[in-house]
Amino acid sequence: MNGRKAKAKRRALRERNAQLLATIRAAVPSLLRTTESGHEVWQRGPATIVLPIVPADAPSDLQTALTVNRMAALTTDCPRCTNDVRVTEAGGYLVRHEAACPGDPDRLVELGERLGVDVQRRED
Numbered sequence: 001m002n003g004r005k006a007k008a009k010r011r012a013l014r015e016r017n018a019q020l021l022a023t024i025r026a027a028v029p030s031l032l033r034t035t036e037s038g039h040e041v042w043q044r045g046p047a048t049i050v051l052p053i054v055p056a057d058a059p060s061d062l063q064t065a066l067t068v069n070r071m072a073a074l075t076t077d078c079p080r081c082t083n084d085v086r087v088t089e090a091g092g093y094l095v096r097h098e099a100a101c102p103g104d105p106d107r108l109v110e111l112g113e114r115l116g117v118d119v120q121r122r123e124d
């Protein structure tokens, strides 16, 4: 493949992703079901989103962090950091938080370990 073709392909992919993200953002999220592992499965336009459920008995720091994570995943905009949104090859999307954001999945797991609460990463 020559450089021009590769460039055109990248541009087409960028346009497809921007369009897909606009479609996702324009759609109203709806809850499909909850799983036994304590997650909610939502549909927003063409995207399926898996969110952790906030346990009512969780320590307040953990409740806050989980809520930040959920809001960012559901709206594509994190209330606590300037996040990045990547459209996946499968047509879904991933919210990438800043490293120190409490909504970042790695920070959530660390916080859970510190508090002695099991925070499950979703299996994907």
Ligand SMILES: [Zn+2]
Residues within 6 Å of the ligand: 072, 078, 079, 080, 081, 082, 083, 097, 098, 101, 102, 103, 104
């Ligand atoms: Zn964030």
